[in-house]
Amino acid sequence: MANLNAPDLGLVRTTNERFSEVPRPEFQFTPELAAEMAPLYEKVKHVVTPMEWPHYAPLIKAINVMKKERNAVVLAHNYMTPEIFHCVGDFRGDSLQLAREAANVDADVIVQAGVHFMAETSKLMNPNKTVLIPDLEAGCSLASSITAEDVRALREAYPGVPIVTYVNTSAAVKAECDICCTSSNAVKVVESLNAPRVLLIPDEYLAKYVATQTDVEIIAWKGRCEVHERFTASELEALRGDDPGVKIIAHPECPPDVINTADFTGSTAAMINWVKDHQPNKVILVTECSMSSNVAAEAPDVEFVRPCNLCPHMKRISLEKILDSLVYMQNEVTVDPEIAERARRAVERMVNLTN
Numbered sequence: 001m002a003n004l005n006a007p008d009l010g011l012v013r014t015t016n017e018r019f020s021e022v023p024r025p026e027f028q029f030t031p032e033l034a035a036e037m038a039p040l041y042e043k044v045k046h047v048v049t050p051m052e053w054p055h056y057a058p059l060i061k062a063i064n065v066m067k068k069e070r071n072a073v074v075l076a077h078n079y080m081t082p083e084i085f086h087c088v089g090d091f092r093g094d095s096l097q098l099a100r101e102a103a104n105v106d107a108d109v110i111v112q113a114g115v116h117f118m119a120e121t122s123k124l125m126n127p128n129k130t131v132l133i134p135d136l137e138a139g140c141s142l143a144s145s146i147t148a149e150d151v152r153a154l155r156e157a158y159p160g161v162p163i164v165t166y167v168n169t170s171a172a173v174k175a176e177c178d179i180c181c182t183s184s185n186a187v188k189v190v191e192s193l194n195a196p197r198v199l200l201i202p203d204e205y206l207a208k209y210v211a212t213q214t215d216v217e218i219i220a221w222k223g224r225c226e227v228h229e230r231f232t233a234s235e236l237e238a239l240r241g242d243d244p245g246v247k248i249i250a251h252p253e254c255p256p257d258v259i260n261t262a263d264f265t266g267s268t269a270a271m272i273n274w275v276k277d278h279q280p281n282k283v284i285l286v287t288e289c290s291m292s293s294n295v296a297a298e299a300p301d302v303e304f305v306r307p308c309n310l311c312p313h314m315k316r317i318s319l320e321k322i323l324d325s326l327v328y329m330q331n332e333v334t335v336d337p338e339i340a341e342r343a344r345r346a347v348e349r350m351v352n353l354t355n
């Protein structure tokens with residue numbers, strides 16, 4: 001494999017290069033590289049072991065070189081593993097924060113370290129940029145629970161009732177809806193419509209949670225997040241039984257009895273802020289497991305109890321795949337322009353409302 005330090009392998013390339021022939025920058029974990037990367041290791045030393053770092057550090061270095069080469073930024077969702085989230089993510093956050101950041105990106109290329117609907121949203125927000133996803137198979141059980149045709153059938157079944165779609169849907173579904181929401185603004189979006197009844201699709205549990213926070217009648221779809229639906233109130237009660245002082249913080253995609261057990265419910269960003277603000281001795285973040293590691297990296301005094309559920313889609317994203325997406329400029333995410341125009345309206349309406 002080519003070594004980027006070799007003088008004949010500079011990263012300046014001609015425009016007619018064949019991407020399959022582009023050398024993938026490789027670095028050795030030399031003492032010099034270890035020293036150069038030490039400030040980054042400092043950020044993750046509580047959650048990345050010294051055994052793991054020699055594997056990650058050369059890949060992180062290569063990604064950071066390729067980001068400059070391609071004029072690219074990495075948008076990293078809160079569920080990325082810590083070496084991605086803290087070491088290659090240029091912007092980090094929940095779905096809403098990443099959608100907002102995508103709109104402001106100046107760079108030519110956005111690498112979405114997240115799932116496919118997030119990459120589509122970035123493309124909607126900034127259509128002139130090249131949006132890459134490190135693994136095209138990184139989907140979402142909520143996004144695949146509903147189609148554009150299903151939404152058109154709902155329109156017919158509920159004439160005049162506004163349709164709010166969770167951002168965890170395809171662009172084609174968003175194009176059929178009136179406005180988007182995320183877990184951080186769903187109640188505000190629903191109430192902004194000034195309607196007595198609203199369809200809130202596709203997450204049944206998010207819809208049920210929003211119904212507890214508003215007088216608007218909420219009609220739900222039957223989608224579920226395959227990660228959050230697995231948590232149970234009984235497992236959390238057992239953990240609280242072991243330690244009555246533990247704080248339980250839940251994502252609104254959880255089942256209602258789980259949310260009832262929690263001390264606080266909010267989006268991934270709101271959960272992180274809660275921990276930073278309250279600095280509990282012990283906390284359970286009832287959500288995707290990597291988020292606990294990402295917060296633990298910055299809050300070493302907080303003990304995280306982890307009933308661990310991993311999102312198989314988010315976990316498809318790795319340093320190796322991020323590097324390859326940049327080297328080969330592969331896995332571009334595009335949206336049909338006619339669909340994009342209508343879907344963008346739904347996303348922008350949400351962003352403008354909550355700016």
Ligand code: 13P
Nearest residue numbers: 094095096182183267268
């Ligand atoms: P957030 O908008 O809270 O980051 O949620 C996205 C998601 O996919 C949760 O499972």
Ligand code: SF4
Nearest residue numbers: 140141225226227311
């Ligand atoms: Fe979708 Fe759930 Fe994974 Fe979030 S955690 S991307 S909602 S499957």
